[in-house]
Amino acid sequence: MTSGPTPDLPNPWPVILAAYADGELDPPTREAVERWLATHPASRRELWEQQQLAPGNWHLWNPVDPPLPTEDAWAAVANAIAAAALPEPSTARRDVQPGRPGRAGRWLAVAMGATIALAACILVAGQVFVLPPARAPVVVTQRDDPLSDFIVLPVAVDDDVDVHRVTGNGAGWLLVGVPPLPDRMVLAEVGDVDLEATTPATTWPPDGPPITPRPGDAPMIFAPNPR
Amino acid sequence: MPVVSAPLAAPPDAALLDRFARGDKSALDDLFRRYRAVAYRVAYRLLGCEADALDAVQDGFIKALTHLDRFRGHSSFKTWLLRIVSNAAFDLGRRRKRQGWNDHPEPASGTERVDLDDHPPPDSGLHRADLRRVIEAALARLPVVQRQTFVLHVDGGLSYREVADALGVSIGTVMSRLFYARQKLKTLLADCVLS
Numbered sequence: 320m321t322s323g324p325t326p327d328l329p330n331p332w333p334v335i336l337a338a339y340a341d342g343e344l345d346p347p348t349r350e351a352v353e354r355w356l357a358t359h360p361a362s363r364r365e366l367w368e369q370q371q372l373a374p375g376n377w378h379l380w381n382p383v384d385p386p387l388p389t390e391d392a393w394a395a396v397a398n399a400i401a402a403a404a405l406p407e408p409s410t411a412r413r414d415v416q417p418g419r420p421g422r423a424g425r426w427l428a429v430a431m432g433a434t435i436a437l438a439a440c441i442l443v444a445g446q447v448f449v450l451p452p453a454r455a456p457v458v459v460t461q462r463d464d465p466l467s468d469f470i471v472l473p474v475a476v477d478d479d480v481d482v483h484r485v486t487g488n489g490a491g492w493l494l495v496g497v498p499p500l501p502d503r504m505v506l507a508e509v510g511d512v513d514l515e516a517t518t519p520a521t522t523w524p525p526d527g528p529p530i531t532p533r534p535g536d537a538p539m540i541f542a543p544n545p546r
Numbered sequence: 547m548p549v550v551s552a553p554l555a556a557p558p559d560a561a562l563l564d565r566f567a568r569g570d571k572s573a574l575d576d577l578f579r580r581y582r583a584v585a586y587r588v589a590y591r592l593l594g595c596e597a598d599a600l601d602a603v604q605d606g607f608i609k610a611l612t613h614l615d616r617f618r619g620h621s622s623f624k625t626w627l628l629r630i631v632s633n634a635a636f637d638l639g640r641r642r643k644r645q646g647w648n649d650h651p652e653p654a655s656g657t658e659r660v661d662l663d664d665h666p667p668p669d670s671g672l673h674r675a676d677l678r679r680v681i682e683a684a685l686a687r688l689p690v691v692q693r694q695t696f697v698l699h700v701d702g703g704l705s706y707r708e709v710a711d712a713l714g715v716s717i718g719t720v721m722s723r724l725f726y727a728r729q730k731l732k733t734l735l736a737d738c739v740l741s
Contacts, residue, residue, distance in 0.1 A: 331718070337725035341699070343706045372728040372735075374700045383678040385590035387583075388600060396604045397578050401571055404611035408569030 333365055340369040556580075559623040563614065578607065581624060585631045587701040592635040592693065594682045602638050606631030621711040628702045629712035632694050684734040692727040695720055 338344050339352045356363050374380060388396075557576070565573035582603065589602035610617070610630045617626050685693055691713075698709045699720070709720045 334722050334725040338721045368732045382674050400607045403608045406569045
């Protein structure tokens with residue numbers, strides 16, 4: 320990305336031509352771009368290329384609209400959504416004043432209170448008479464491990480991970496295996512991560528390969544907290 | 547005297563969502579009819595297959611509607627829904643790939659253009675389905691973040707601000723992704739679409 324060719328043009332140039340092609344610029348910025356385009360044919364060619372693939376180019380996008388599903392297909396999807404997501408009207412419309420449970424609610428509250436009290440008694444008794452002292456969290460460190468200065472959230476250890484294959488086509492490597500957890504623990508979703516570039520790891524793993532994102536791969540983030 | 551009936555104003559999303567939360571199925575039907583087409587367009591463009599796109603639409607609607615407590619209203623329901631649908635499409639694509647499906651085969655290293663061997667020459671006029679297939683193949687070669695941004699803008703009809711809200715990035719990032727996505731598409735499609 321380069322700076323604007325003149326002080327009149329806002330950065331970033333030429334990326335801003337995409338916003339111009341899409342009509343997303345405010346009037347002063349749009350006029351500044353137009354002043355530049357008036358005297359620079361090469362930039363007009365660049366703009367034309369952006370406009371060709373903009374949503375406003377109906378000649379390109381209209382003919383390639385996806386084939387529409389049938390009404391039966393839509394109905395099947397709608398029914399599946401309703402079955403899975405529609406709240407029960409009877410429970411959703413139940414009017415219960417906050418802090419004023421009904422008769423059943425009161426009995427439930429009494430029962431829950433008794434259960435909690437009993438559990439608390441057992442817990443206290445266990446700590447005084449039976450249970451050993453609580454162990455401090457164990458942090459496993461290795462002398463050669465560059466992460467040894469960090470506390471690591473132990474999501475899984477090596478025995479938990481079943482690596483199926485290591486693929487590589489010259490552009491990078493990607494470990495593929497079975498997730499060790501029974502369900503996903505979502506630390507971040509694809510949309511939460513902006514991976515614009517990849518850089519080969521230089522410190523860990525030693526001589527490690529670069530990680531290249533592939534379509535559909537969720538990002539894996541190592542986020543150690545300094546001690 | 548002729549009777550002219552004014553068209554009824556469509557209820558806003560917030561009203562439909564409120565009715566849905568109280569178990570009103572007609573509100574769900576209205577929401578689905580309102581956004582099914584755009585959600586399907588986005589999912590189809592990311593997956594390239596009608597059945598998979600419908601699965602992604604279904605997953606996306608269910609996730610969105612069962613997690614309405616996470617919808618803060620900072621963006622429109624459409625923006626929020628399309629983000630979830632596009633993520634559902636990527637999840638589905640990844641699962642399909644693990645199961646051995648591959649609707650969008652990866653290009654060989656160094657390939658810079660869509661392989662046109664199976665497509666008519668540019669001056670013969672591409673059929674609708676051929677043109678769609680060529681564009682889908684080109685889109686499949688974009689990096690994931692560029693493809694998602696491009697599809698949300700072009701097929702989802704979201705503005706830069708809405709795409710930024712949907713993806714949790716800045717408007718500048720949206721602009722940059724669209725610019726470079728189009729540059730790459732321009733190269734990939736130069737022979738058969740752009741002239």
